Amino acid sequence: MNRRQLVKSGFALPLAWMMRAQADEPVLVGDMHTHFFFRDGQHKTTPIAETMTGGKATLVAWALSGDALWIGEQKGRGFVQTSVPKPGETFGWFQRELQRIRRQLVRQNLKLVRSGRDVEAALAGEPHVVLAVEGANFIEGDIGRVKVAYDLGVRHLQLVHYSRNTLGDFQTEKPEHGGLTDLGQEVVRECNRLGILVDLAHATRECVTQALAVSRAPMVWSHGSVTAGNPHWSMIGWKARLLRLADAKAIAGKGGVVGVWALRQDIGKDLDSYADRLAALADQLGDDHVAIGSDLNGLGPHSLVNELADLQVVIGHWRKRRLASARIRKLAIGNYARVLRETIR
Numbered sequence: 001m002n003r004r005q006l007v008k009s010g011f012a013l014p015l016a017w018m019m020r021a022q023a024d025e026p027v028l029v030g031d032m033h034t035h036f037f038f039r040d041g042q043h044k045t046t047p048i049a050e051t052m053t054g055g056k057a058t059l060v061a062w063a064l065s066g067d068a069l070w071i072g073e074q075k076g077r078g079f080v081q082t083s084v085p086k087p088g089e090t091f092g093w094f095q096r097e098l099q100r101i102r103r104q105l106v107r108q109n110l111k112l113v114r115s116g117r118d119v120e121a122a123l124a125g126e127p128h129v130v131l132a133v134e135g136a137n138f139i140e141g142d143i144g145r146v147k148v149a150y151d152l153g154v155r156h157l158q159l160v161h162y163s164r165n166t167l168g169d170f171q172t173e174k175p176e177h178g179g180l181t182d183l184g185q186e187v188v189r190e191c192n193r194l195g196i197l198v199d200l201a202h203a204t205r206e207c208v209t210q211a212l213a214v215s216r217a218p219m220v221w222s223h224g225s226v227t228a229g230n231p232h233w234s235m236i237g238w239k240a241r242l243l244r245l246a247d248a249k250a251i252a253g254k255g256g257v258v259g260v261w262a263l264r265q266d267i268g269k270d271l272d273s274y275a276d277r278l279a280a281l282a283d284q285l286g287d288d289h290v291a292i293g294s295d296l297n298g299l300g301p302h303s304l305v306n307e308l309a310d311l312q313v314v315i316g317h318w319r320k321r322r323l324a325s326a327r328i329r330k331l332a333i334g335n336y337a338r339v340l341r342e343t344i345r
């Protein structure tokens with residue numbers, strides 16, 4: 001039956017209605033990297049539960065910045081290390097900050113992702129937070145602290161950030177370890193054993209390669225973007241932070257996922273540009289290996305994503321561009337959910 005026959009037969013209306021209903025059906029979103037508690041009082045911290053529900057964001061990683069007290073913004077460079085923590089200080093900060101976050105979660109009646117079942121619940125529409133740490137400096141020299149973090153609810157651990165630590169080299173400073181340290185390798189294995197997703201964002205290419213060789217589970221690069229060029233630590237912050245295409249492919253090759261940040265300088269002028277960049281990266285890495293990693297509240301005035309609800313604009317743009325709905329679901333939430341499920345059990 002062609003369209004005209006359909007119209008004649010009176011089926012056109014219900015069919016159009018059905019198609020429309022499908023197009024209007026909300027798409028749940030996830031975000032592999034946000035900061036709701038970047039610094040005390042620095043950003044809106046309430047009411048997050050409502051913004052998650054309103055934005056249909058049901059699987060959102062909240063990253064505690066593990067070196068927040070020892071870094072600062074330097075004109076022309078971006079974030080750099082400004083001081084050296086004394087022994088025990090990063091662990092103390094981690095514990096205090098995590099308690100504060102957990103109090104907020106309780107106050108707002110928000111659920112934590114602790115198991116694969118929680119990921120399923122998030123996919124079914126119930127908002128969940130993935131407790132993440134950006135920069136595992138709190139480990140210092142004690143592998144036992146990975147278990148401490150696990151017991152406190154951490155399920156997503158980024159090894160390095162903007163300051164020197166015992167685990168490995170990061171992109172924005174001259175490397176000192178030649179990649180991942182022995183302890184860093186142990187941390188990856190311990191994360192595999194316990195069920196914590198390892199995040200390679202900010203790590204040098206050597207660090208990425210070595211972590212991929214060690215890990216039994218897929219890993220993510222939660223936020224950033226991919227370049228055909230060769231980033232170097234001496235470049236301005238955000239350019240040094242790009243991920244080489246070969247490394248992105250290696251992460252994807254092991255079942256991992258690369259997240260795209262919403263940094264205006266890199267991505268373009270608006271949320272449509274952000275949506276297009278995500279889709280373009282999926283063309284390069286495959287539909288199963290790209291996700292949203294907006295870095296909400298972490299990019300200051302340079303962010304294209306300023307509310308979780310903005311991510312629904314991204315979905316609207318994908319629909320306008322007629323991306324297949326299966327593809328939209330993967331990019332929006334499915335890929336982060338899958339990699340979590342394969343890791344945290």
Ligand SMILES: [Zn+2]
Binds near residue numbers: 134201202223298
């Ligand atoms: Zn970051």
